Amino acid sequence: MRSQDLSAALLELQQQHRFRQRHIVETPQSCEMIIDGKSYIAFASNDYLGLANHPQLIEAGREAMLRWGVGGGASHLVAGHFAIHEEAEEALAAFCGREAALLFSSGYAANQAVITSLVGRGDAVFADKLNHASLNDACLLSRATFRRFRHNDLQQLEQLLASTPARTRLIAVDAVYSMDGDEAPLKKLQYLADKYDAWLYIDDAHGFGVLGDGRGSAVEQGLHGERLIYMATLGKAAGVSGAFVAASSQLIAWLVNTARSYIFTTAQPPALAAAVLVSLRLMADEPWRRQRLQQSVSRLRESLSEVNIPLMASRTPIQPIIIGRNEQALLLAAQLKERGFWVPAIRPPTVPEGTARLRLTLSAAHTPDQLEGLLDCVVEAMQP
């Protein structure tokens, strides 16, 4: 893109209804937010358990800031690996039932770390078509042969695995698909990974804290083994920031030694690790958050299917309504906004062309009244 071409390119984005703008949030993340100066009931965050603004997390972060300061100041390998980081890693490993865990500043960085450290030229990575963009970027950066299989199509995946000449193979999937809310068939994927001697890398950004007893998709489905690598983010249900990888001690040692997005970046502020520890405790001790979330999911699905609004196959807090055209999705989102509900319209390239959607996300913090209010408005806006 040359400088003199920018204005025409931006105009084109606008004409395609693909132009993106940020909106200014003036409250903490929660169900009631002031955005661009107006109050809304928000159904837009990934703060599924309502922990992002929890007093105990805030207090833990505040105290830890007094103890550890604000900035990490150095990368983990230089002088930035604090005792509180180490403690959080041990707690995360124990929580997920794995030997070891490694903290990252973001899920984006964690995906890059795992994939580029394990596969390179001459190797092969097999990825679901609907994987998160951060996984796709990691696969491209790895320089391994990058084969994408149709969404959840294990037959196609098996054909690809059976015919690959690559020595090192890695299967990478989202456990919960972020724009659809449906899930990967993890048990069957594990079977294929074992059969074809491939790593199975699971990105559980949307399952951690939410599925099973909170320990996420892999634990819920009883996955285990040396080939299994689990990643979850800490900025979604955990309500903090960053991500972690849980795996064998050897794999973690390999990442510490070779993962460029781990080595060449400043450690997360240590106070965040203290907040993560509290978050893990709340996830374990307060199952009512998941129960409330589940009730909202059921209520939303029941209510929308009664009026024949088509839903995706999702039991998770991600409940999209496919609209189709970008313009139409934007119009509906604007109508909901007018009525005081903040629901994002998700458009290509985040989702495939022609599948623009309203992406409703639920939180344990939503009250039944807030949900009923939203559902009434959605139904009204979508009536022909």
Ligand SMILES: *Cc1c(COP(=O)(O)O)cnc(C)c1O
């Ligand atoms: C949000 C998300 C990420 C990125 O995590 P960040 O911590 O926000 O960088 C990775 N994978 C999936 C599936 C996600 O939804």
